[in-house]
Amino acid sequence: MVQDIRVELTKNKRVKPDMKTVKFGKSFSDHMFLMNYEEGKGWFDPRIVPYGPVEMDMACMVFHYGQEIFEGMKAYRTSEGKVQLFRPTENIRRMAISGERLVMPAVDEDMFLAALKKLLEVDAEWVPSEEATSLYIRPFMIATDVGLGVHASKSYLFSIITCPVGSYYPEGLNPIKIMIESQDVRAVRGGTGIAKCGGNYAASLRASLLAEYKGYSQVLWLDGVERKYIEEVGSMNIMFKVNGEVLTPSLTGSVLAGITRKSCIELMKTWGIDVTERLITVDEIVEAAENGTLEEVWGTGTAAVVSPVGWLTYKDKTFEIGGGKIGTLTQKLYDGLTGIQWGKVPDTLGWTVPVEK
Amino acid sequence: MVQDIRVELTKNKRVKPDMKTVKFGKSFSDHMFLMNYEEGKGWFDPRIVPYGPVEMDMACMVFHYGQEIFEGMKAYRTSEGKVQLFRPTENIRRMAISGERLVMPAVDEDMFLAALKKLLEVDAEWVPSEEATSLYIRPFMIATDVGLGVHASKSYLFSIITCPVGSYYPEGLNPIKIMIESQDVRAVRGGTGIAKCGGNYAASLRASLLAEYKGYSQVLWLDGVERKYIEEVGSMNIMFKVNGEVLTPSLTGSVLAGITRKSCIELMKTWGIDVTERLITVDEIVEAAENGTLEEVWGTGTAAVVSPVGWLTYKDKTFEIGGGKIGTLTQKLYDGLTGIQWGKVPDTLGWTVPVEK
Numbered sequence: 001m002v003q004d005i006r007v008e009l010t011k012n013k014r015v016k017p018d019m020k021t022v023k024f025g026k027s028f029s030d031h032m033f034l035m036n037y038e039e040g041k042g043w044f045d046p047r048i049v050p051y052g053p054v055e056m057d058m059a060c061m062v063f064h065y066g067q068e069i070f071e072g073m074k075a076y077r078t079s080e081g082k083v084q085l086f087r088p089t090e091n092i093r094r095m096a097i098s099g100e101r102l103v104m105p106a107v108d109e110d111m112f113l114a115a116l117k118k119l120l121e122v123d124a125e126w127v128p129s130e131e132a133t134s135l136y137i138r139p140f141m142i143a144t145d146v147g148l149g150v151h152a153s154k155s156y157l158f159s160i161i162t163c164p165v166g167s168y169y170p171e172g173l174n175p176i177k178i179m180i181e182s183q184d185v186r187a188v189r190g191g192t193g194i195a196k197c198g199g200n201y202a203a204s205l206r207a208s209l210l211a212e213y214k215g216y217s218q219v220l221w222l223d224g225v226e227r228k229y230i231e232e233v234g235s236m237n238i239m240f241k242v243n244g245e246v247l248t249p250s251l252t253g254s255v256l257a258g259i260t261r262k263s264c265i266e267l268m269k270t271w272g273i274d275v276t277e278r279l280i281t282v283d284e285i286v287e288a289a290e291n292g293t294l295e296e297v298w299g300t301g302t303a304a305v306v307s308p309v310g311w312l313t314y315k316d317k318t319f320e321i322g323g324g325k326i327g328t329l330t331q332k333l334y335d336g337l338t339g340i341q342w343g344k345v346p347d348t349l350g351w352t353v354p355v356e357k
Numbered sequence: 358m359v360q361d362i363r364v365e366l367t368k369n370k371r372v373k374p375d376m377k378t379v380k381f382g383k384s385f386s387d388h389m390f391l392m393n394y395e396e397g398k399g400w401f402d403p404r405i406v407p408y409g410p411v412e413m414d415m416a417c418m419v420f421h422y423g424q425e426i427f428e429g430m431k432a433y434r435t436s437e438g439k440v441q442l443f444r445p446t447e448n449i450r451r452m453a454i455s456g457e458r459l460v461m462p463a464v465d466e467d468m469f470l471a472a473l474k475k476l477l478e479v480d481a482e483w484v485p486s487e488e489a490t491s492l493y494i495r496p497f498m499i500a501t502d503v504g505l506g507v508h509a510s511k512s513y514l515f516s517i518i519t520c521p522v523g524s525y526y527p528e529g530l531n532p533i534k535i536m537i538e539s540q541d542v543r544a545v546r547g548g549t550g551i552a553k554c555g556g557n558y559a560a561s562l563r564a565s566l567l568a569e570y571k572g573y574s575q576v577l578w579l580d581g582v583e584r585k586y587i588e589e590v591g592s593m594n595i596m597f598k599v600n601g602e603v604l605t606p607s608l609t610g611s612v613l614a615g616i617t618r619k620s621c622i623e624l625m626k627t628w629g630i631d632v633t634e635r636l637i638t639v640d641e642i643v644e645a646a647e648n649g650t651l652e653e654v655w656g657t658g659t660a661a662v663v664s665p666v667g668w669l670t671y672k673d674k675t676f677e678i679g680g681g682k683i684g685t686l687t688q689k690l691y692d693g694l695t696g697i698q699w700g701k702v703p704d705t706l707g708w709t710v711p712v713e714k
Contacts, residue, residue: 025416025505032415055410058389058518059382063499066423066555067562103563138505142420148382148495148520150592151569152562161415163505183547188581190542192560198423199556203549205424205509206460212508224545225582235507 002114003046005033007122010050019130022166024303029126029135029162033119036144037105039154046115048122051161057146061153067143068198069098072302073259074134075120075162075355077127078343083120083135083355086341088113090259095139097257098195103152104141112139113353119160120355128164132172134341136165136303168235168304169217173334175310175324176217176299178233180282181207182315186234186254188224193231193254204234216313218299222282223254230280236299236307237261239275240285241329243293250277260300260337266349267336273329282314289319296327305341306334359471360403362390364479367407376487379523381660386483386492386519390476393501394462396511403472405479408518414503418510424500425555426455429659430616432477432492432519432712434484435700440477440492440712443698445470447616452496454614455552460509461498469496470710476517477712485521489529491698493522493660525592525661526574530691532667532681533574533656535590537639538564539672543591543611545581550588550611561591573670575656579639580611587637593656593664594618596632597642598686600650607634617657617694623706624693630686639671646676653684662698663691 010030017027028051035046062068071091075083089109096106107115116137120127127135139160143153169176184207187193187200207219220238223229230249232238237258239248246268251257265275288294289312297309308331310324321327326334339345340352367387374384385408392403419425428448432440446466453463464472473494477484484492496517500510526533541564544550544557564576577595580586587606589595594615596605603625608614622632645651646669654666665688667681678684683691696702697709 023504023506026503028416051415053412053414056413057410058408058516059385059495059520062555063419063425064427064495064497064555065558065562066425067559068420068423068555070421101563102559103566136505138416138421140421146383147380148493149380149525150558150561150565152566159415163416168506185545185547188542188545188548190540190581190584191545191548192556197556197559198419198421198425199549199554199559201422201507202424202459202554202556204507205422206458208507209460209509224547227547 001108002110005115005118006047008047008049014051016126017164019128019133019164019166022164024165024168025136025163027163029123031119031122033115033160035115035158037156037158043107043111043158046111048119059146059148061143061145061147064148065143065150066199067102067104067153068140069095069102069104070138070140070196071095073137074302074341075127075137076134076341076343077129080343081129082343083124083127084343084352085116085355087259087263087351088116088353090262094196094257094259098197099141101192101195102197104156107158115160117355119162123162126162126164133164133166135162137162169307173308173326175308175326177215177311177313178218178220178309179211179214179216180312180314181219181221182227183207185224186221189253191254194256196256201234208234228281228283230282230285231255233299235303236301238297238299239264240280240294241296241327242288246273246275247280248275248277249280252279258300260302260305263337263351264300264306264333267333286314286319289321294319294321296330297321298330298333305337306330358465359467362472362475363404365404365406371408373483374521376485376490376521376523379521381522381525382493382520384520386480388476388479390472390517392472392515394513394515400464400468400515403468405476416503416505418500418502418504421505422500422507423556423559424459424461424510425497426452426459426461427495427497427553428452430494431659431698432484432494433698433700434486437700438486439700440481440484441700441709442473442712444616444620444708445473445710447619451553451614451616455554456498458549458552459554461513464515472517474712476519480519483519483521490521490523492519494519526664530665530683532665532683534572534668534670535575535577535666536568536571536573537669537671538576538578539584540564542581543578546610548611551613553613565591585638585640587639587642588612590656592660593658595654595656596621597637597651598653598684599645603630603632604637605632605634606637609636615657617659617662620694620708621657621663621690624690643671643676646678651676651678653687654678655687655690662694663687
């Protein structure tokens with residue numbers, strides 16, 4: 001059921017960032033969406049208000065027990081100046097799955113979509129039109145019960161904030177360096193790896209920071225049980241082209257079901273390329289790199305869309321992939337996906353959802 | 358280095374709860390401690406202010422990436438009316454260890470202790486004197502960087518809030534029912550199990566809620582890799598007395614190093630009881646329960662101190678322990694520890710720290 005959304009427009013417009021230098025996720029739009037939940041009452045008071053701080057009790061559960069989930073999606077401005085979303089229902093459904101694992105209530109699909117569209121209408125001018133830019137959209141939900149007993153919260157705040165972004169990596173579409181992590185673990189089957197929740201990211205920060213100090217953009221995670229199967233990059237899923245075959249880790253219960261991952265698989269299918277989803281050991285990738293059959297490696301995710309990996313490091317040994325240059329298939333996937341997202345190529349798969357204004 | 362703590366006293370005293378009916382962690386004292394951190398600047402502006410909401414930007418990292426750690430400790434009022442802390446330095450050091458895993462800055466030990474003492478002086482009247490009550494103290498730290506890039510925050514808020522509490526379980530010292538969880542996983546070696554951080558608790562909520570529906574107080578977690586070794590209860594460590602021997606899971610990297618656990622081990626040592634810390638399989642505990650050698654089971658934790666376990670359920674089979682009554686050693690440990698905490702027995706181990714007023 002779609003409830004009416006109250007709109008309170010800002011009286012103090014925020015300064016828009018220079019899209020040439022804007023950092024990912026740092027400059028927020030004029031408004032945000034908020035909606036509250038209480039057990040027995042359900043979701044209530046959907047509203048769009050000026051972006052700004054919210055008063056929080058220091059005993060709110062979200063500060064102590066990490067009951068928080070989020071999504072990441074984007075709105076794109078087409079060459080005709082229209083604004084469109086990319087597969088928003090996929091994000092809405094995945095957030096409900098995250099909520100199941102974290103025992104948090106789902107937001108009605110139609111209500112969620114109505115909130116997204118309304119917020120984008122109100123802040124339409126924040127959807128940038130510069131090359132390779134978009135409006136990053138962050139729906140998230142936090143536990144707001146005030147109390148320290150360890151229990152699932154009975155009240156929640158659902159919010160959507162947005163920010164105009166360029167490339168996720170300073171490298172842009174240039175190949176990045178990835179370090180395969182062999183100490184820290186991000187997620188384990190039975191844990192929260194399938195959910196987009198704070199704890200997974202908190203667990204990833206130390207290894208990411210150490211990798212960053214060493215000049216890597218990201219960490220590639222191995223499974224938490226045997227420490228030999230490749231999982232994901234944390235902000236991206238990963239794909240390999242080995243000896244002509246495209247491989248990606250199967251969704252074993254500790255890998256996030258990426259929507260860009262799914263879209264890449266479906267897009268390649270239309271090109272006649274079947275992607276093999278299976279358990280992939282780090283050893284076979286190292287072997288492929290050593291014997292020259294590792295042709296391409298790329299990450300897939302909303303923030304970076306498709307990101308070529310030029311160098312993989314495992315246990316202090318670095319392998320260069322494709323001469324450190326973007327591969328043909330990686331480039332084709334990037335062009336194909338972003339082409340649909342920015343409305344440059346026909347959306348034959350019905351993935352985009354226009355936002356009317 | 359101990360910085361001066363600014364104190365702003367409340368003008369609106371909060372209503373004290375009825376200590377006979379107070380729920381754990383629901384009624385907060387008049388004041389709270391706050392201190393900020395910025396990279397390059399360190400900790401600054403330590404202050405005690407009236408307990409109340411704090412303004413938070415919705416893009417604060419703590420809402421998205423779960424970068425948050427906490428501690429749990431208690432202040433006790435002795436029969437002479439004095440207030441004392443129990444091994445606070447242990448908590449302070451453990452929080453620094455949690456911070457290492459979550460890449461968060463440590464608080465100087467002396468500063469932390471000074472903050473605790475000052476807050477307890479200001480809110481001394483909130484330390485209850487009724488039987489079996491205490492003032493629960495919750496130090497915690499949250500990431501306050503505003504931004505959506507996945508990186509360790511460069512700014513943090515450290516806070517201490519307190520609340521008068523009675524028993525953690527409504528059962529009081531009556532034995533509780535525990536369900537051994539075989540689906541969900543709380544933590545894994547290499548993950549964040551050794552840290553007291555939000556994500557571990559978020560991961561535990563679903564199983565705990567399902568267990569609660571079935572009439573259990575808590576869930577007992579198995580290891581995330583082999584799903585056969587007993588780890589902890591989430592809010593408590595666990596101990597078994599099997600055929601005269603006291604056993605507790607060793608600290609393998611995914612079990613929290615409980616301070617009550619440590620204190621129980623040390624206290625038993627003074628009684629001539631050696632505790633065996635080792636990997637314990639769920640199968641051997643089930644076998645001991647079946648052949649009648651499982652004499653006592655109890656949990657240890659700051660909130661519940663020592664909590665007898667009367668029933669253990671594993672895969673739909675329930676085992677009654679000690680006729681569902683509190684065991685002799687469990688009772689002796691409870692009396693021994695709480696005796697020291699409330700100043701009823703001499704603190705020969707030097708565990709208490711008086712708070713002057």
